[in-house]
Amino acid sequence: MMATQPELQPLIAGAALANDWYDAQIPGNIVVGDGTCIDSSHSFYFFQATQPGALTTGRDVVFWRSSLAVGPRASLSVGDDCYFCNCSIVCEEKVTIGDRVNVSFGVTIADCDFHPVDPAQRIQDTIALAPGGDRSQRPVIRPRPVTIGNDVWIGANASILKGVTIGDGALVSPGSVVTEDVPPYCVVAGNPARILSDVETS
Amino acid sequence: MKSPEQRHPDMSHDWRQIPLPANIVCSENCFLQSAQIFGQFHSTRSPGLTMGTGSGIYSQSQLVVGERGAIRLGDYACINSATLQCEAEITIGAHCLIAWGVVIADCVPDPAIWSGRWFAKPRHRGRPTIPAPADARPVVLCDNVWVGFGSVIMPGVTIGEGAIIGCRTVIDTDVPPYTLVAGSPARMIRALDRDESRKLHSSDCIA
Numbered sequence: 535m536m537a538t539q540p541e542l543q544p545l546i547a548g549a550a551l552a553n554d555w556y557d558a559q560i561p562g563n564i565v566v567g568d569g570t571c572i573d574s575s576h577s578f579y580f581f582q583a584t585q586p587g588a589l590t591t592g593r594d595v596v597f598w599r600s601s602l603a604v605g606p607r608a609s610l611s612v613g614d615d616c617y618f619c620n621c622s623i624v625c626e627e628k629v630t631i632g633d634r635v636n637v638s639f640g641v642t643i644a645d646c647d648f649h650p651v652d653p654a655q656r657i658q659d660t661i662a663l664a665p666g667g668d669r670s671q672r673p674v675i676r677p678r679p680v681t682i683g684n685d686v687w688i689g690a691n692a693s694i695l696k697g698v699t700i701g702d703g704a705l706v707s708p709g710s711v712v713t714e715d716v717p718p719y720c721v722v723a724g725n726p727a728r729i730l731s732d733v734e735t736s
Numbered sequence: 737m738k739s740p741e742q743r744h745p746d747m748s749h750d751w752r753q754i755p756l757p758a759n760i761v762c763s764e765n766c767f768l769q770s771a772q773i774f775g776q777f778h779s780t781r782s783p784g785l786t787m788g789t790g791s792g793i794y795s796q797s798q799l800v801v802g803e804r805g806a807i808r809l810g811d812y813a814c815i816n817s818a819t820l821q822c823e824a825e826i827t828i829g830a831h832c833l834i835a836w837g838v839v840i841a842d843c844v845p846d847p848a849i850w851s852g853r854w855f856a857k858p859r860h861r862g863r864p865t866i867p868a869p870a871d872a873r874p875v876v877l878c879d880n881v882w883v884g885f886g887s888v889i890m891p892g893v894t895i896g897e898g899a900i901i902g903c904r905t906v907i908d909t910d911v912p913p914y915t916l917v918a919g920s921p922a923r924m925i926r927a928l929d930r931d932e933s934r935k936l937h938s939s940d941c942i943a
């Protein structure tokens with residue numbers, strides 16, 4: 535039988551997908567609702583969490599070519615009927631996503647900064663990150679959880695940065711860089727993202 | 737004088753088992769993710785790429801370098817999935833962090849040369865000289881610069897020591913040292929304290 539294109543298959547904790555181009559298993563420490571699908575185990579390439587329930591999803595969620603980078607002690611929670619299409623979720627503490635959230639391609643959702651802002655600490659960070667470096671010497675970076683409400687649509691290439699809460703029904707325009715909270719039922723756009731209008735009036 | 741084999745880092749992890757360009761100089765403890773990084777590396781300068789101690793070019797980075805281009809990486813510089821387009825010189829200082837999706841260009845390509853037709857040629861064989869655009873202007877990132885994901889650094893820009901460029905920012909003018917610049921259009925958010933105490937902890941590391 536010829537290898538086929540990656541297709542959406544049921545996401546099952548600890549299982550291996552059929553015809554998966556990436557030779558790995560789905561992590562065992564995830565809790566998945568019925569009907570949730572994924573295209574490849576490569577989505578878990580950066581999945582480092584080991585505690586039970588590091589990823590919880592509701593029913594009928596689709597992960598397509600997305601990266602679920604959940605850090606060692608972090609947790610990612612996804613509601614029902616969400617759609618993730620070629621996006622990256624970088625989670626070092628907690629990312630919570632509601633029901634019926636549509637995340638378009640190129641989107642980055644991150645609850646941390648990856649590196650220290652302080653210049654002196656950043657020097658220490660680059661030395662610890664170097665090939666053969668001692669990563670335990672990395673300076674502490676405080677993550678701030680990201681919360682996304684129900685019925686949110688996040689447009690292509692938008693970035694949701696740490697500490698942001700997006701209210702129910704909000705629309706994040708493509709290419710936005712969201713650095714502050716978004717109230718419910720608002721349209722935001724730009725870098726940094728600003729409120730344009732209400733969803734009803736747009 | 738070290739032999740070229742000793743100068744180059746171990747590439748046994750590389751999925752693309754092709755030789756590295758001869759005109760690159762790597763210091764101790766360098767990392768190159770793949771020879772694929774040099775897919776469009778046409779520098780004839782010696783060296784065309786210099787890598788400092790502990791520096792690394794990771795993931796799907798691309799060095800698009802013309803014949804007269806040269807790239808210098810300082811010690812502990814980290815390039816993670818960025819594209820460097822170089823027809824003159826790109827200098828990246830020590831301890832710089834370049835995130836994914838970043839583009840650093842010292843020239844604006846001539847569309848007549850960099851057209852889809854040119855790219856369509858299989859494997860770019862028989863590539864004649866591609867003239868460096870007349871307006872190629874060197875880009876300098878001083879030491880300890882951090883460029884956030886998706887940002888673009890335009891030709892002729894100098895970014896001062898310790899500066900931070902926020903994500904998805906386009907930089908077309910010089911950035912003063914120790915400042916945080918973000919947004920579109922880019923604007924200075926605040927100054928960074930260069931003398932802030934080194935509050936270092938050994939626990940908790942992030943990916």
